[in-house]
Amino acid sequence: MLRLYPAPPQELPVAGAYLAQRLHTQGSPARPFVYADFVMSLDGRIALGESAERTGALPEALPNASDLRLMLELIAQADCLITHGGYLRAVAEGRLEDIMQVGLRRGHEDLAAWRRAEGLAAQPAILVASASLDFPLPPSLAAHGQRVIIATGAASSAAKREAWRGRGYEVIVAGRGAAVEGASLTDALGERGFRSLFLLAGPLMLETMLRDHRLARLYLTIAHCLIGGTVFQTMLRGPELGAAGRMQLAALYGEVGSSSAAGQWFAQFDVAAPE
Numbered sequence: 001m002l003r004l005y006p007a008p009p010q011e012l013p014v015a016g017a018y019l020a021q022r023l024h025t026q027g028s029p030a031r032p033f034v035y036a037d038f039v040m041s042l043d044g045r046i047a048l049g050e051s052a053e054r055t056g057a058l059p060e061a062l063p064n065a066s067d068l069r070l071m072l073e074l075i076a077q078a079d080c081l082i083t084h085g086g087y088l089r090a091v092a093e094g095r096l097e098d099i100m101q102v103g104l105r106r107g108h109e110d111l112a113a114w115r116r117a118e119g120l121a122a123q124p125a126i127l128v129a130s131a132s133l134d135f136p137l138p139p140s141l142a143a144h145g146q147r148v149i150i151a152t153g154a155a156s157s158a159a160k161r162e163a164w165r166g167r168g169y170e171v172i173v174a175g176r177g178a179a180v181e182g183a184s185l186t187d188a189l190g191e192r193g194f195r196s197l198f199l200l201a202g203p204l205m206l207e208t209m210l211r212d213h214r215l216a217r218l219y220l221t222i223a224h225c226l227i228g229g230t231v232f233q234t235m236l237r238g239p240e241l242g243a244a245g246r247m248q249l250a251a252l253y254g255e256v257g258s259s260s261a262a263g264q265w266f267a268q269f270d271v272a273a274p275e
Helices: 065-076 085-092 110-117 139-143 158-166 182-191 203-211
Strands: 002-005 033-040 080-084 125-129 148-152 170-173 196-199 215-223 247-255 264-271
Touching: 033 065, 033 203, 065 110, 065 215, 065 264, 080 085, 080 182, 080 203, 085 125, 125 182, 148 182, 158 170, 182 203, 196 203, 203 215
Parallel strands: 033 196, 033 215, 080 125, 080 196, 125 148, 148 170
Antiparallel strands: 002 247, 215 264, 247 264
């Protein structure tokens, strides 16, 4: 791929490009480094075929080997992956892949060795944010010894919280309503020693992290295609963000497509500090 910004332009291999940023060293328990990654089309589609309340399927035009490699490098640098019940339900139904482990995919085994060399746990911990507390846990989490923490809001069902605790899971109350709030969640995970938090989640988690000024960096792959569709998801919904949504371009890479596949940009944005 070609680095377009910052200048001068430079050709770089895809593999290792995001690992070189050493995101696991950017934060601390006092202020964890929170980062997110999305892939979208030129018309802003990130998912198709489901309602706004239900996690949709990734459009066929978006997935590709380069974007997958870079996303796996982001996952590899996390102490903890923050996901949500909708993603776990989609995994259980076969609509989305389980990508919550590092170094298991063929061709990406080097990521497991990288974590070991950096002194990280073999696999990241998993934080499941849920207002309903109704979701399945994939067997892969127990099979790979991953720590699982559940987060919800104070207005969620107390009985369901106790049911999860009765099954041996730690439950964090991190929000005044039923949903999780970004600041409370980030602080709670920092208190548990986590330094780097990757959002393997959707628009709601991204929004609360932005509004609470906890997101540090946004990685965005923009596929050079238009998708359309009448039912779709975009990166954000809800009230205007205002100043909380200001971004500063940190890096931009380009990859040319072919007759059968779209090209793409890989952009990195640092979130502007609140005034």
